[in-house]
Amino acid sequence: MDLDKLDWRDDLKWSHPQLETMYGQMGGDIGYASVGLNDKLSDEERKKWADDTNEQLNALIPPMDPEYTRYFDVHGCPEEPDAPVFKLTVSIPKKPRTKRKNSAILIIPGGGLCLCMGATSPTEVFANRYGVPVATFEYRTVIDAPYPAALNDCFAAFLCLQEHAEELNINPDKIVLHGNSSGGHLSLALPHRLKKHGITCRGSVVWAPIIDDRPMYYSSKVESVFWGNGSAALSARQYLGDLCGSSHVPPEAMPGRATPEECVGLSPVFIHAMTEDTGLSAALHYCDTLSHAGVYNECHAWGGTNHLALSMNSLYGDLDNDESDYTKAFQAVLDHEFEDLFRYDLRRPWVKDMVEGTEADAE
Incomplete structure (x- = not known):
């Protein structure tokens, strides 16, 4: 059998029967490879694509209620205190x-690190579902600047949310990270940055993260017009620059690169991987690494x-819809x-205490 023929997963025959409609929509081309990640185009062309795409997708999100919405200016992080100021948007339940x-x-x-897709971060939906304040923001994409710009913005947003904890009536030690796709990647990368500063968030709940720049897994070959190995490779190259593919990529850049030693003391991780996705194997491998490091984690690989x-x-x-029990289970x-x-x-x-104690004893 020619396994290369199995790499493309856009055909609806791969989908769970209850996901055919959305599977088909997520198999369409929105322009990641041809525009958003095409660095042969001008930044202006790529940014226009990002703005236009976001405008279309944001139509899915219900209008935000101004009475239950707060905005805060975010002014950089210790690694980049003079970073451009951006807004943190918080929905109050x-x-x-x-x-x-x-x-x-x-x-x-x-x-895809080239677009901050508002449709993946409907704060008001989450706030009213879970009864807690929910924040989001737009970080710098690869069109603006490479690593670590996006991660610096994520760190700055986290610190800003902690800073305003009192007026938002939140416990700054109970901030949960959440993200989808590249948002999942950054939600797993940020704890590595936080660890450097002696901070552990409450945990990360992520969907379909893309966390390794190396095409070394079986699922790395999975391709799709919407998002697959080709787009993931372009995104990683533009994000990491000369680091991409080298032995010097830190876990805060690509968490899938982390060793068990680098994961000791991280906050809990909940990963939802998708079986017809190029990021599947790296997600499974990362959970294995986390388990080796003693980090609480769950990994779900959802079929179809x-x-x-x-x-x-x-x-x-x-x-x-009573027939949508697969989505309800998720x-x-x-x-x-x-x-x-x-x-x-x-x-x-x-776990961290044990490791530090061992090192102290060894000295």
Whole structure:
């Protein structure tokens, strides 16, 4: 059998029957490879594509209620204190989960690192579903600047949310990271940066992350017009520059590169990988690495879904349809994971203590 013929996964025959509509939509071409990640085009052309695409996709998001929306200016992080200022948008729940200090969710948008796709970060939907404040922002994409610009913006947004914890009635030690696709990548990368500063977030819940620049896994060959190995390779090259493919890529740039030693002491991780996606194998490998390092983690590989079909169906599909039980099962797992992070501290400081104790004894 010619396995190369199995690489393309756009045909609906690969989809779960209940995901055919969304699978088909997520198999369409929105211009990642031809425009957004095409560095032969001018920055102006690429930015226009990003703005136009975001405008179309944002039509999916219900209008935000100004009474329950807050905005804060974000002014850089320790690594880049003079970074361009941007806005942090926070949705306040209409029915808070508790009157005490709440948890909070920081959603990092997806979009192949060339687009901050607002449709992947509907803060008001999450705020009212979980009863906690939910924040998001637009980071610099590869059209603006390479690594570490996007990660610096993520760190700055996290620090800003902590800074305004009192007025938002949140516990700064209970911030959960969430992201889809490249937002998932950055939601797994940020804890490595936080660790350098002695900070651990409450945990990360991610969908379909792309976390390794090396095409070394079976799933690395999976291709799609919407998003596959070709687009992932372009994105990684533009994000990492000369680092791409080298032995010097740090875990805060590509978490899939992390060793168990580099993962010790990280916050809990919940990954939802998609079987017809180029990022599947790297996600599974990362969870294995986290387990070796003693980090609390869960990994779910959902069948019959390409890069975003199941996750986007959970946001915009018909969840009231009795026949959509596959999406409902996915949503139920997500609800359980967020509830676990809100209720329990699943971080494992004793692992770090054991490692540091061993090093001290060795000295």
